[in-house]
Amino acid sequence: MSKYKGYIFIFLTALCFSTQEISGKYLAMDKLNAYQINSVAFLIGATILLPFAISDMRKFHIKLKTKDWLYFLLLGVIQVSVGMSLLQEALVFTTPAIVAILVCSNAIMTVPLARIVNKEQFDPRSWIAIIIAAIGIIVIFNPFAGAAGKDAEQHLIGVTLALLGAISIALFNVLATKTIKKYGKAVTNSFSFYLGVLVMFIFMLIFHIPIIKGINGHSFALLVYVGVVVKGLGFFFFLGAMKETSAITATSVFYIKPILVPILMLLIMGEMITTNVLIGTIIIIIASLIIFQIKRINARQNSISAH
Structure with a gap:
């Protein structure tokens, strides 16, 4: 029963996470800037995660030092201030499906x-997945289509921003490894979210970027949705998935998401993805599944050797 419960958590996590890019697209259509969107959404998300973080700190007697706060600051800047802002900006130029699949490809980018x-051991078989994923990204870029004009230019800008955002998220995942092992996901995410938001607020004040201006009833409801459902509930379900299955099995969320987003796009927005994006998505999912399988095999072998 516990196993099935874990799979339910995985699906619910994927469902919550899959609505992020679609919500972000609607917020971009409301003419809100990326910093506005991420600062409010991550502030809500960080606050929802705070009780979990405090609980873990009490349970495991965690005391944070100045160097820990500085490290959380670095993580917050990389993920929240830079990575997620690039991904949100990408939605101005391209579709939620493209941004979602490139975000999910960060699982492959974390390997190199x-x-x-971190000087982690590199499995040579991972090169197969990396090369396949690179082909998928090239197919999504569609450089040989010969298309020109505003739409083609916007597509290239959007894909480039999404790719840079995905690399930032991958870097966050790599750097956050040691704090997650030491303090857990709730502590790492909550405090890095807060500090990332703080940096964005300072940046917005210095460069006179609107913080509240332009937020209406519709966009505020969407911001609350992203903060509560995507960042809050999504994380809660993800923790449940890890608890009921394993950390590696729980990451299958990011292989389900590229499949769910185009379906939700069609149901909610009435939009179909193009053929090259569909082919590129399938290629990247195959690459991700190869990495997933390599990680599972290595984890199993390490578990056997430990005993």
């Missing part, structure tokens, strides 16, 4: 980054 940054 973990080798470079």
